[in-house]
Amino acid sequence: MTPKIRIRNLCKSFGPKQVLKNVNLDVMPGESVVVLGGSGTGKSVLLKCIIGLIEPDSGTIEIDGVDITHKKGKDRDLLLEKFGMLFQGGALFDSLPVWKNITFRLLYNQKMPVDNARQLAEKTLKSVGLTKDVMDLSPSELSGGMQKRVGLARAIASKPEILFFDEPTTGLDPLMCGVIDSLIRSCITNLGATGVTITHDLTSARFIADKIAMIKEGEIIWEGSVAEMDRSKNKDVYAFIHGHETNQQQKQKTTKRPKVVPLRTRKGTR
Amino acid sequence: MNNLCAISHKSIGIVQRVGTVTLDFLASFGRLVLFTWKAIQGILRPPYYFSELGRQLYSIGYLSLPVVGLTAIFTGMVLALQSYTGFSRFSAESAIATVVILSVTRELGPVLGGLMVAGRVGASIAAELGTMRVTEQIDALTTLNTNPFQYLVAPRVLAATITLPLLVLCADAIGVFGGYLVSIHKLGFNSALYLEQTFKYLESEDVISGLTKAAVFGFVIGLFGCFQGYHSKGGAQGVGRATTSAVVSSSIAILILNYVLTALLFG
Ligand SMILES: Nc1ncnc2c1ncn2[C@@H]1O[C@H](COP(=O)(O)OP(=O)(O)OP(=O)(O)O)[C@@H](O)[C@H]1O
Ligand SMILES: [Mg+2]
Numbered sequence: 001m002t003p004k005i006r007i008r009n010l011c012k013s014f015g016p017k018q019v020l021k022n023v024n025l026d027v028m029p030g031e032s033v034v035v036l037g038g039s040g041t042g043k044s045v046l047l048k049c050i051i052g053l054i055e056p057d058s059g060t061i062e063i064d065g066v067d068i069t070h071k072k073g074k075d076r077d078l079l080l081e082k083f084g085m086l087f088q089g090g091a092l093f094d095s096l097p098v099w100k101n102i103t104f105r106l107l108y109n110q111k112m113p114v115d116n117a118r119q120l121a122e123k124t125l126k127s128v129g130l131t132k133d134v135m136d137l138s139p140s141e142l143s144g145g146m147q148k149r150v151g152l153a154r155a156i157a158s159k160p161e162i163l164f165f166d167e168p169t170t171g172l173d174p175l176m177c178g179v180i181d182s183l184i185r186s187c188i189t190n191l192g193a194t195g196v197t198i199t200h201d202l203t204s205a206r207f208i209a210d211k212i213a214m215i216k217e218g219e220i221i222w223e224g225s226v227a228e229m230d231r232s233k234n235k236d237v238y239a240f241i242h243g244h245e246t247n248q249q250q251k252q253k254t255t256k257r258p259k260v261v262p263l264r265t266r267k268g269t270r
Numbered sequence: 271m272n273n274l275c276a277i278s279h280k281s282i283g284i285v286q287r288v289g290t291v292t293l294d295f296l297a298s299f300g301r302l303v304l305f306t307w308k309a310i311q312g313i314l315r316p317p318y319y320f321s322e323l324g325r326q327l328y329s330i331g332y333l334s335l336p337v338v339g340l341t342a343i344f345t346g347m348v349l350a351l352q353s354y355t356g357f358s359r360f361s362a363e364s365a366i367a368t369v370v371i372l373s374v375t376r377e378l379g380p381v382l383g384g385l386m387v388a389g390r391v392g393a394s395i396a397a398e399l400g401t402m403r404v405t406e407q408i409d410a411l412t413t414l415n416t417n418p419f420q421y422l423v424a425p426r427v428l429a430a431t432i433t434l435p436l437l438v439l440c441a442d443a444i445g446v447f448g449g450y451l452v453s454i455h456k457l458g459f460n461s462a463l464y465l466e467q468t469f470k471y472l473e474s475e476d477v478i479s480g481l482t483k484a485a486v487f488g489f490v491i492g493l494f495g496c497f498q499g500y501h502s503k504g505g506a507q508g509v510g511r512a513t514t515s516a517v518v519s520s521s522i523a524i525l526i527l528n529y530v531l532t533a534l535l536f537g
Contacts, residue, residue, distance in 0.1 A: 048409070051413055052412075053409050053412060053413070077415055080412070080413055080414075080415050081415055083413060085410070085413045087406045087409070087410055088406075089405060089406055091405060091406040091407050091409065091410040092407070092410075093402075093407055093410070093411070094407075095398075104414050104416070105414040105415055105416075108317075108319070108414075108416060108421075109317075109414070109415045109416065154414075
C-alpha cells in the first residue's frame with residue numbers, strides 16, 4: 001500500500017541552523033501519527049514543510065505516491081484542498097467573525113451559500129464543545145482555549161483527507177483535552193482521515209496515536225506503537241515518558257541532579 | 271609598510287561595506303519588483319473579493335477624508351496669505367486666486383494628500399498585514415486555498431489607487447475654498463472677482479495631472495504598506511519596524527515620483 005504521506009531525507013536549515021536533518025516518515029492512509037519531541041526540535045517546521053508553507057532544502061515529500069515537494073500554483077491549490085491544519089497559535093483571522101473563520105474555505109472558495117455555511121459552523125462548533133453563542137463574536141473576544149477550539153473547528157470543517165494538528169490540547173483543561181482527543185480520534189476513525197498530530201501531552205498521544213514518532217534535534221530517533229513506546233529501552237523515549245532518565249543513566253552522570261527533572265523546563269530554554 | 275597595510279585594510283572594509291549595502295539594496299529592490307508583479311496579477315486575476323474591496327474603500331478612502339480635508343483647507347488658507355505677502359510687493363495681488371488654485375490642483379493637493387494618506391493608511395496596512403504575518407494568519411490563509419495577494423494585497427492596493435484621486439479631488443475643492451475664505455475675509459478681496467480670477471486660467475490638464483499623480487501615489491502607498499507588512503518578521507518589534515518603513519519609504523517614493531511625473535508628463 002502506498003503511504004498517504006511519505007517523507008524521505010527531508011532537510012531544512014535557517015541560515016546556519018539546521019532544523020530538520022534527514023527526516024524519514026511514513027503515514028499510512030487512515031493512520032494517526034503523533035509526533036513527540038521537546039520544544040524547538042523542529043516539529044512545527046516539519047508540518048509546515050509537508051503542507052508547503054516552508055520549502056525544504058532537500059529531500060522529498062510524497063502524498064499518495066506523488067512527489068509534491070516543489071509543486072506550485074494550480075497543483076499546489078488542488079493539494080491544499082486535501083489538507084486541514086490547526087496552527088500552534090490558532091492563527092484565526094481577527095477581521096472575521098468566528099463562523100466565517102470556520103467556514104472560510106467553503107465560503108470563499110467553494111461558494112457555499114451563507115445559510116448552509118452558518119449551519120455547518122454551528123454543527124462544527126458543537127463538536128468542539130462550543131455553543132452557537134460564539135458564532136458572531138470576533139476571535140479576539142474569545143479565551144485562548146476557545147480560540148484553539150475554533151482553530152480546530154476550522155481545520156475539520158471542510159472534511160479534508162489529511163489533518164495536521166499542531167499542539168491541539170495545549171492550554172486546555174483536562175476535561176476539554178479529553179473532548180478534543182476523542183474528536184481527533186473520531187475524525188480519523190469515522191471520516192477515514194489521515195492525521196498527524198504534534199503534542200507534548202502523553203495522555204493525548206496514547207489516546208490519539210496509532211503510531212508515535214519521536215523527534216529530537218531535527219531527527220526522527222524512534223518510531224513505534226503506544227505499547228512499544230511504553231516498553232522501549234531507548235533512553236530518549238524513556239526520558240520523555242517518565243520525565244527523567246533511567247536509573248542507570250542517572251548513576252552514570254557525575255554532576256548531581258534532582259531525581260525528577262521535568263523534561264519541558266529542562267529543554268525549553270535550550 | 272605598516273601604514274599601507276592599515277590603509278588597504280581599511281579600504282577593503284569600506285568596499286565590503288559598500289558591497290553589502292548595494293547587494294542588500296538590490297535584493298530588496300528585486301523583492302519589491304516581484305511583489306509588484308504578483309500584486310498586479312492579484313488585481314487582474316479572478317477570484318475577486320468584492321466585499322474585501324468594499325471594506326478597504328471605506329477604511330482607506332472614506333475614513334481618510336477628515337485628515338485630507340483638514341490638510342487641504344489650511345494649505346489653501348496659508349497659500350493665500352503667503353502669496354499675498356509676496357505679490358503685494360509688486361502689486362500683483364490679482365494673481366493670488368490663480369496661484370492658489372494652480373498650486374493646489376497641480377502640486378499641493380496630490381503631494382500633501384498623498385503624504386497624509388501614506389501616514390494614515392500606509393501605516394495601518396503595514397501593521398495589519400504584519401500582525402497577520404507574525405501570527406501566522408497569512409500562512410493559514412494559504413492553507414485554506416486563498417492566495418494572500420488576491421485576498422489581502424489586491425483589495426488594498428486597488429482601493430488606495432481608486433480612492434486617492436477622489437480624495438485629492440475633494441482636497442482641491444476644499445483647498446481652493448480655504449484660499450477663498452482668507453482672501454475674502456482677511457485680505458478684503460471682492461468675492462465675485464476672486465472667483466472669476468480663480469477659474470480664469472484653470473485648464474483641465476491642471477486638475478487631471480494632479481489626479482493622475484494621486485492615482486500613482488495611491489498605488490505606491492498601498493503597495494509599500496502591503497510589501498512591508500507581508501515581509502515583516504520578528505514579533506511586535508518587527509511589525510513596528512514594518513510600519514515605520516512603510517511610511518518612510520512610501521513618503522520618499524511619493525516625493526521622488528512627484529518630480530519624475532511632473533518633469534516627464536506635465537512639465
Ligand atoms: N521561519 C523561521 N526562521 C528561522 N528559524 C526558524 C523559523 N521557524 C523555525 N525556526 C527555528 O527552527 C527551530 C524549530 O522550530 P519549531 O517551531 O519547529 O519548534 P517546535 O518543535 O515546534 O517547538 P515547540 O514545541 O516549542 O512548538 C527553532 O529553533 C526555531 O528557532
Ligand atoms: Mg511548534
